[in-house]
Amino acid sequence: MIVLSMELLESPEIKARLIDIEYGDLKPQELENRLKQLYLEETGELFEGEIDIFHSSETKNETITSSNYDGTAIHISNDGHEEMYVISQGTQGGDDWLYNLKSMLAGQTAQQAEATNEFVMEAKQHLEVDEDTKTYGLSHSLGHNNNTVSYLAFGTFDEVFSINGAQPNYYELFKVDIPFYEAVRKEFAIREDMDVYDIEPQKLNDFAMQYYQDKSDNIHQIISKDDPLYAASAVRGFFTLGNVTMMDTNPDTPGLRELMEDIPDDVVKNFQDLAIDFAIGSEKGGTNGGVEALIGVDLKEFEGIDGFWSGAGFYFTHSSEIDTMIRSLEEKVPTLLDKLTPITENSEEIFDSLYEAEYITKEQKDVMIEEIAIIEQELHEINETIGRNVNIRDSGNPNAIFGGDIGAGLRIYFDHVKAIMESVDRIKESGILDNLSAITDSHSISELLSVMSEGKKGYLGTDMVYTATKGDGDPIKVNISAALRMYRETLPILEEKETKIRNFEQSIKEELDDSYKDEKRKVQDEIDRMESSPGSYRDLLAKHGHLPAFNKEMKSIKVHEVFYPLENNDFDEEIHELKKSVESGKLYIEKYRKAIEDLFDEEDNVSKLFDFSRRF
Amino acid sequence: MGQQRTFQATEQLIHNRDHSDKKKVLKTPIDGIRENDKDFYSYVNKIIISEDQKGKIIDAMKKETKDRMKHDEVICENITKKVNKAVNTFNEQVTEMKEQRISVTYEDHNME
Numbered sequence: 070m071i072v073l074s075m076e077l078l079e080s081p082e083i084k085a086r087l088i089d090i091e092y093g094d095l096k097p098q099e100l101e102n103r104l105k106q107l108y109l110e111e112t113g114e115l116f117e118g119e120i121d122i123f124h125s126s127e128t129k130n131e132t133i134t135s136s137n138y139d140g141t142a143i144h145i146s147n148d149g150h151e152e153m154y155v156i157s158q159g160t161q162g163g164d165d166w167l168y169n170l171k172s173m174l175a176g177q178t179a180q181q182a183e184a185t186n187e188f189v190m191e192a193k194q195h196l197e198v199d200e201d202t203k204t205y206g207l208s209h210s211l212g213h214n215n216n217t218v219s220y221l222a223f224g225t226f227d228e229v230f231s232i233n234g235a236q237p238n239y240y241e242l243f244k245v246d247i248p249f250y251e252a253v254r255k256e257f258a259i260r261e262d263m264d265v266y267d268i269e270p271q272k273l274n275d276f277a278m279q280y281y282q283d284k285s286d287n288i289h290q291i292i293s294k295d296d297p298l299y300a301a302s303a304v305r306g307f308f309t310l311g312n313v314t315m316m317d318t319n320p321d322t323p324g325l326r327e328l329m330e331d332i333p334d335d336v337v338k339n340f341q342d343l344a345i346d347f348a349i350g351s352e353k354g355g356t357n358g359g360v361e362a363l364i365g366v367d368l369k370e371f372e373g374i375d376g377f378w379s380g381a382g383f384y385f386t387h388s389s390e391i392d393t394m395i396r397s398l399e400e401k402v403p404t405l406l407d408k409l410t411p412i413t414e415n416s417e418e419i420f421d422s423l424y425e426a427e428y429i430t431k432e433q434k435d436v437m438i439e440e441i442a443i444i445e446q447e448l449h450e451i452n453e454t455i456g457r458n459v460n461i462r463d464s465g466n467p468n469a470i471f472g473g474d475i476g477a478g479l480r481i482y483f484d485h486v487k488a489i490m491e492s493v494d495r496i497k498e499s500g501i502l503d504n505l506s507a508i509t510d511s512h513s514i515s516e517l518l519s520v521m522s523e524g525k526k527g528y529l530g531t532d533m534v535y536t537a538t539k540g541d542g543d544p545i546k547v548n549i550s551a552a553l554r555m556y557r558e559t560l561p562i563l564e565e566k567e568t569k570i571r572n573f574e575q576s577i578k579e580e581l582d583d584s585y586k587d588e589k590r591k592v593q594d595e596i597d598r599m600e601s602s603p604g605s606y607r608d609l610l611a612k613h614g615h616l617p618a619f620n621k622e623m624k625s626i627k628v629h630e631v632f633y634p635l636e637n638n639d640f641d642e643e644i645h646e647l648k649k650s651v652e653s654g655k656l657y658i659e660k661y662r663k664a665i666e667d668l669f670d671e672e673d674n675v676s677k678l679f680d681f682s683r684r685f
Numbered sequence: 686m687g688q689q690r691t692f693q694a695t696e697q698l699i700h701n702r703d704h705s706d707k708k709k710v711l712k713t714p715i716d717g718i719r720e721n722d723k724d725f726y727s728y729v730n731k732i733i734i735s736e737d738q739k740g741k742i743i744d745a746m747k748k749e750t751k752d753r754m755k756h757d758e759v760i761c762e763n764i765t766k767k768v769n770k771a772v773n774t775f776n777e778q779v780t781e782m783k784e785q786r787i788s789v790t791y792e793d794h795n796m797e
Contacts, residue, residue, distance in 0.1 A: 529734060545740055551731035559728050566721040573714040573764075580707045581775055588779045595698045596785070609789055613694045620795040624689060627788040628698075633781075637774040643764045647718065650757055654725065657753060661729065664742050 077118075077145050077152050081291060081314075082521055082528075083111040085232050088209050089514040089531045091141050091156040097122040104143065105685040106557075110533045110550060113674050115681040118147025123192045130187050137164045138184035138215065142192030144202075151202045155189050155226070159210025159235075169235070173214060175345040176240020176266075176306055181211070182218035183245065186225045203227045209514055210298065211235050217288060217310065221281050222246035228287040229311075232514050233296045236307040239277040240265060252280060266341065270305035270334060277308050285310050291521075293318045295511035300326045304337040318516045331422075336415055339408040402452045406445075413445045429501055436499040440492040447485040447492075454485070525673070535675070537668035545668060549675070552665050553682040556658060560683070563654045570647045577640050585635040596628040687794040699783045704776050711768045715761055722757045726750065 078084055090103050101120045108116040121144040125133055139158040144151070160169060171178050189204060198204075206216035206229035213234020219225040221237060222245050242249050243265050253259070256276055257268050265273070278285075288311025292299050295318050302309060303326055350362025417438050424434040510516055518528035527534045532550035599606055603623040610618040662679050669675045729750055733743060 532731075534734065543740075545743055546734040548732050548734055551728065555728040555732060559725050562721050562725045562728075566718055566725075569714040569717040569721065573711070573718075576711050576714060580710050581771060584704075584707070585775065585779065589782060592698055592782055592785070599698070599787070603789070606789075609694070609696070609787075610791060613692060613789070615690075615692065615791070617795075620687075620793065622687070622792040622794065624790045624792055626790075629786040629788065631785065633778065635775065635778055637767070637771045640764070640767065640771075643760065643767065646760050647764075650753075650760060653753075657749065660749075661732070661746060664746050665732070667742055 077116075077147060077150070078108070078154065080111050081230070081289075082518065083107050084207050084230050085291070085514050085518055085521070086111075086528075086531045087154075088156055088207050088212075088232060089518075092158060092161075094124075097124070100141070100143075102685060106550070106553060106682065109678060109681050110553070113677065115684055116147070118145060120145055121196045123195045125184075125188050127195075128188065128191055130184075130191055132180070132187045133184040133191075136180040136184035137168060138181045138188060140185065140188055140212070140215075142189065142196065144192075144196040144198050151198065153189075153193065153196070153198050153202055153204045155185075155192065155204065155206050155216070157185055157206065157208045157212035157215045159208070159212045165211060169211060172241050173211075173235060173238050173306065174341055176238055176244060176341075177345060177349065179218050179222070179241045179245035181215045182222065182241070185215045185219035186223040189219075189225050205230065207231070209233060210512065213290070214238070214241075218242060218245065220288070221284060221310075222249070226287070228289065230289045232291050232517055233293055233298060233512050234290055235298055236302045236309050238306040239273050239308055240306050242277065249277075249280060252276075266338070266345075274308050278310065281310055286312070288312065290314070291316060291517060293511050293517050294326070295319045295516075298512055302326075303330045304332070305334055305341065316517060316520050318511055318520050331418070332415060333411075336411050339411055343405075343408055398451070398455050402448065402455060406448055406452060409445060409448065413441050416441045433499045433501040436495060437501060440496050443492045444489050447489045451485045535669065535673070538670065539668050547665055547668060549678070552662075553678060556662055556679050557682045559658055560655070563651050563658075566654075567648075567651050570644060570651070573640075573647075574644055577638065577644075581635060581638040585638075589632055592632075593630070596630055599626045599628060687792040689790060689792050691788055691790040693786060693788050695784055696787045697784050701780050701783060704779065705772060707775065708768055708772045711772065712765060715764050715768070719761050722754070722761070726754050 078087065086107050087104060090100070090107070095103065100122055104120060105116050108114070123142045123144075125138055125140045128134065139161060141156045143154045143156070145154070146152075160166060168178070168181060172181065185206075192198070193200070193202075193204070204226050206220060206226040208216045208229070208231045210233060213229070213231035214237055216226065216229045216231065217234070217237045218241055220229050221242060239253075243253055243262075244250075253265060253268075253273070253276065257265075257272075259265060259268070290309075290311050290313045292313055293316055301307070346362045420429065420434045420437045423429045424431060429437075515528070515530045518531060522528065525536045525538070527536065527546075529546075529548060532548050535547050535549045537545040537547055603626040606626060607618060607621075607623055609626075610616070610621055610623070615621065666675050666679070733747070
């Protein structure tokens, strides 16, 4: 197991759990409490120092806000000792996936790593952390790429620690670390920046490993052999730096790494070329710009065309766009096919290996191979349709060009694009995506934690579990984190319940008792008015049939008032029951604590954990 | 001087109004209490990992938890029903209270 010099949060387990909890985007006070509980569970001691928190959502720094970087800085001080931990979140959504494509596959940007550095500087200023304070980067997934690239390029951290991290990428560092960029250009004598992609990957990998060797001791990683990201790290660009502890989270299933290592580099380079085109295009025009860079067509312009005449109408108003589309497809599709074909040629091998490894069923394997072949075939046919149309265009016959352009456009859309979409639907229906999600489970922190167990201690998700040895039946697994949360959090709940019971009592008084008195007072006021000013109530004569009223004079009104006490307003018994439930709830919490304590030996210190859990 | 006459009638002294909105006001704290109970037991129910774990201590705690949950649920359910009844009674009694028997005495000048 890794031993780190990070002092206050020493064990890998506490760091791993903290990284996972940070994904919950908790409020600072909540995160502070969770951290204190983690500390208590992992060390058995109460953390009595100060904790200050700063989240990236509080920044106005343009580099950070525009990068989609998400992180939390935690400044901890205890007994004159200070440390700062910065947790960089992993991939969270579409924007992060695009970033992964552009940074880790294409190596065209390191914006989030730059944002990491800016965030750490701002956090130090905000939390008044001096420069000498040790700063540690904690992360999972994409967060490791951000922290490590930031550390290697800017010296942001003193040390970094990660769980199932996305490895740094030498193309990305070539883009962002100027001294490394200059060293690579000099070492490999390259003239243009894009030539870096033609350097033999293994040579560039070895050079990067050597170049950053001095910093390697400060990088600590725990990686699951079954993590798909670990498998992906076998391809060009990624290099694994630092002290790495490998763990096998699914001993019965072979890892994916060997499979990835078997994919030829030229296939990966094809992926990378497509990603670079996409990355450059999307820098200018977002995702649509990326797609446009790949196929040469802005699909948005062709939305709403649903038949020949709709297409014909569109042609009259947008003939220049049709012309551009056909010219672009003519230029881009053959290149796209050149890149795609070697990828699809490997699909049988890839899916056969996934089937052999029991990640997918035989039916799913067959569907994938068949449908991928169909998609490639449709792309070929799009290419041929364009080829035939170019011949018509070159004939110079305006009527033929008109018909040809509409015909080609509609054939591409109705015959081929629709067929591709149907293939995609069949792939979805096969359920393969659900099966593949089992692979992504191995990327999770909780799966790694589940194998980081020692003795009676284990983990369920990010909660700590103790296996009880006492008792009269089989060993009982107790979620000790949940037990401490119960002991700590349920008392305030009962206090809240007491407040609500008081509110209810008050509401009964106001809404029934007082309100009834109020209604009675209104009636009584009206009675007083009637009795003191009968002249004002002459209309009663007519109302009750004493007509004509003009020659009658009101002399007196006497109201024979009867007021009954309000019924069904007695909630004393129910309120008593509610209060009793609160009081017995408090006893029940203590009883539950005692029951859990009784399952363990005294040296397990469970009693101390309960005591401390209410002291923060 | 005319002749004094008196008649008696039942008169609605004040306009009626519906007080059913009180049900919502009174049920709000009870709904809050229900939420508190739900939160309370959600903490408790995560402690023992698997439902099929057995043992004298665990069985006793499980039973007590189940009984408590049921009891707390019944209290809130009863109160909710009683709130409905109380507000309906309130509405009826206030309506009744606004109707009173009156004696009106007037002098009839037409009789002279």
